[in-house]
Amino acid sequence: MFELYAARKHLTARRRQTLLAVGAVALAVTITILFRSLINGFEGTINDIIFQFVPHVTVLPKDGESRIYLYKTLLDAVWTIPGVTAASPALSTAASLSYGGKVENVVLRGVVPDELNKISRIGLDYMVEGDLDSIEIGRRVALDREMAERLDLKLGDTVRASFPDARTLNLVVTGIFDTGGFSTNYAYVSMKTARDFLGEGSVITEVQIKLDDIYRADEVAASLRELGYNAESWQSQSGIVESIQSRRLSNTMIMLLVIIISAFGIANIMNLLVLEKTREIGMMMAMGATSSIIRRIFLIEAGVLGLAGGTAGCLIGYGIAAYVNSLAIALSSGPGFSIYLNFVVDPRDLLIFPLVTLLLSVAAGVYPAHQASKLDPVVALRG
Amino acid sequence: MSKIIDIKKLRKVYGDGVELVALDDVDLTIEEGEVLSIVGPSGSGKSTLLNMIGLLDTPTSGEIWLKGQNITKATPAERARLRNKELGFIFQFHHLLPEFNAVENVMMPLLIAGVERKEARQRAIDLLEEVGLGDRLNNRPNQLSGGQNQRVAVARALAGHPSIVIGDEPTGNLDTKSSDMIYELLRKLNREMNQTFILVTHDMAMAEKTDRILRLVDGRIVCEMRREGDEFVSHDLCHLD
Ligand SMILES: Nc1ncnc2c1ncn2[C@@H]1O[C@H](COP(=O)(O)OP(=O)(O)O)[C@@H](O)[C@H]1O
Numbered sequence: 001m002f003e004l005y006a007a008r009k010h011l012t013a014r015r016r017q018t019l020l021a022v023g024a025v026a027l028a029v030t031i032t033i034l035f036r037s038l039i040n041g042f043e044g045t046i047n048d049i050i051f052q053f054v055p056h057v058t059v060l061p062k063d064g065e066s067r068i069y070l071y072k073t074l075l076d077a078v079w080t081i082p083g084v085t086a087a088s089p090a091l092s093t094a095a096s097l098s099y100g101g102k103v104e105n106v107v108l109r110g111v112v113p114d115e116l117n118k119i120s121r122i123g124l125d126y127m128v129e130g131d132l133d134s135i136e137i138g139r140r141v142a143l144d145r146e147m148a149e150r151l152d153l154k155l156g157d158t159v160r161a162s163f164p165d166a167r168t169l170n171l172v173v174t175g176i177f178d179t180g181g182f183s184t185n186y187a188y189v190s191m192k193t194a195r196d197f198l199g200e201g202s203v204i205t206e207v208q209i210k211l212d213d214i215y216r217a218d219e220v221a222a223s224l225r226e227l228g229y230n231a232e233s234w235q236s237q238s239g240i241v242e243s244i245q246s247r248r249l250s251n252t253m254i255m256l257l258v259i260i261i262s263a264f265g266i267a268n269i270m271n272l273l274v275l276e277k278t279r280e281i282g283m284m285m286a287m288g289a290t291s292s293i294i295r296r297i298f299l300i301e302a303g304v305l306g307l308a309g310g311t312a313g314c315l316i317g318y319g320i321a322a323y324v325n326s327l328a329i330a331l332s333s334g335p336g337f338s339i340y341l342n343f344v345v346d347p348r349d350l351l352i353f354p355l356v357t358l359l360l361s362v363a364a365g366v367y368p369a370h371q372a373s374k375l376d377p378v379v380a381l382r383g
Numbered sequence: 384m385s386k387i388i389d390i391k392k393l394r395k396v397y398g399d400g401v402e403l404v405a406l407d408d409v410d411l412t413i414e415e416g417e418v419l420s421i422v423g424p425s426g427s428g429k430s431t432l433l434n435m436i437g438l439l440d441t442p443t444s445g446e447i448w449l450k451g452q453n454i455t456k457a458t459p460a461e462r463a464r465l466r467n468k469e470l471g472f473i474f475q476f477h478h479l480l481p482e483f484n485a486v487e488n489v490m491m492p493l494l495i496a497g498v499e500r501k502e503a504r505q506r507a508i509d510l511l512e513e514v515g516l517g518d519r520l521n522n523r524p525n526q527l528s529g530g531q532n533q534r535v536a537v538a539r540a541l542a543g544h545p546s547i548v549i550g551d552e553p554t555g556n557l558d559t560k561s562s563d564m565i566y567e568l569l570r571k572l573n574r575e576m577n578q579t580f581i582l583v584t585h586d587m588a589m590a591e592k593t594d595r596i597l598r599l600v601d602g603r604i605v606c607e608m609r610r611e612g613d614e615f616v617s618h619d620l621c622h623l624d
């Protein structure tokens with residue numbers, strides 16, 4: 001086809017301009033790809049954290065009550081919900097820990113270590129000294145390393161737990177964990193120790209639930225509310241959803257901006273090209289090229305620039321992402337985990353971006369191509 | 384000889400406020416195989432007339448017939464097709480495409496016509512050899528002299544086997560030696576291929592080598608001279624200078 005041939009000639013003969021145009025689009029796409037994959041990576045990391053530390057659904061006492069009574073019945077009900085992978089009951093209360101004249105306030109939580117481990121793996125992955133299971137013996141406590149440091153506590157020391165209306169207890173420190181700051185204020189004791197502390201019977205204050213699909217949390221919370229309990233999903237609890245959504249929005253804005261800029265670039269290049277080629281367009285018309293042939297030559301050129309730029313940008317973006325990932329740059333870390341600078345390139349982007357730049361470039365080329373096709377050959381030949 | 388072009392009362396008026404009559408009811412018949420030259424002062428309407436014949440421009444009134452077909456009101460697509468098939472153009476400036484080498488420039492009308500690349504290429508090479516540029520096939524315009532480029536333009540004008548070749552001051556930018564060479568080339572091609580040539584020129588020496596000279600002043604043909612043997616016979620009152 002003549003149009004293809006002429007367009008190819010223009011592009012290959014004007015190598016510098018072509019490379020410049022392709023480079024500009026490629027740069028825009030590279031930046032966009034990296035931005036998007038960085039945010040994908042962040043979302044992945046946040047999801048991992050949610051997956052590791054945050055219960056997906058938390059069941060709380062019914063309205064007007066401060067405890068969950070008959071909690072075995074509740075647990076049975078929870079386990080009948082499909083997709084539930086863990087249900088950890090807890091009896092939580094505020095408490096003051098004092099040792100050697102220092103006092104810190106904590107959330108004292110009576111838990112079943114085996115069940116808690118299914119929620120946050122604290123006893124499995126995050127212990128730095130001692131263990132979590134030993135709290136089962138009673139009058140034992142496991143607490144965060146930072147809290148232990150504040151109180152100058154070492155493994156084996158006895159700390160005093162007290163609170164107004166509660167029984168003061170002496171607890172032996174048998175476990176110290178470090179989650180990198182996610183649970184500094186939690187101190188874990190056995191369920192029985194917590195009940196002794198509060199003088200309560202067989203009650204709890206919450207059930208933490210894990211699901212195999214974290215995005216079903218809202219639905220599960222709703223079905224528990226139907227049983228009369230208060231139940232919150234991680235989405236409604238943490239504000240994480242809003243932050244992810246606002247990132248998604250700014251992500252889209254960045255894409256839009258970058259793409260518009262590169263489309264303007266293409267339009268500009270095409271306008272210059274048409275101006276520069278006016279006489280030659282006139283000559284092509286004299287040789288019998290129709291308006292549609294002229295239009296197609298420029299549309300093809302714009303399209304090729306966009307497609308090449310988009311493809312190059314994807315390859316470069318993907319390359320940079322893979323390279324940075326291979327460096328494994330740690331942003332933050334604890335004993336059981338690290339957050340790495342992690343680009344997650346969505347494979348769909350690698351297909352979509354060249355297509356988007358192709359379409360946008362063609363769109364940007366429409367007006368200049370139309371101008372070219374509407375030239376009067378007599379005027380054009382005069383230059 | 385048969386009529387290839389028949390122009391009837393052709394009129395072209397420019398301007399919306401002040402009217403400028405570029406062609407004033409011109410009647411003209413051109414025979415197949417004729418070499419015609421048009422002379423006249425600058426601004427007399429020579430280019431305007433050529434652009435009408437070349438289907439690059441449309442008249443204000445009057446008719447143009449090409450090979451017995453009234454093409455005055457042909458659609459843009461039909462005009463483009465006729466330009467490609469029936470016409471070859473040589474302008475004062477060669478208007479070669481700078482990205483394309485000599486062969487590629489000459490191939491262009493053929494590629495537009497949809498002729499296969501290989502065939503077009505062979506035709507272009509033959510023509511470039513014909514115009515004496517057989518050793519410059521792969522040179523781009525910026526690697527050739529003005530005269531050489533104009534010869535490439537001649538080859539390009541002839542590539543599609545047009546029945547009419549139009550030259551608007553085709554040697555206007557060349558020195559005498561190159562001009563003569565171009566003219567001899569056109570004449571030779573005319574003899575070999577019996578194409579019709581319509582040339583606008585300022586060069587009386589060149590005009591006097593053609594079959595017929597038309598003198599245009601203020602958009603009218605004021606004088607027509609026809610060659611009879613070695614002599615020009617004037618049909619009207621002519622003041623050739
Ligand atoms: N596009 C145009 N608009 C207005 N006037 C024009 C245009 N083209 C030509 N003219 C005028 O028409 C007259 C004839 O022009 P032209 O055919 O170019 O003359 P020539 O080729 O004999 O020098 C001139 O007066 C010129 O200024």
Ligand SMILES: [Mg+2]
Pocket residue numbers: 429430431551
């Ligand atoms: Mg002129």
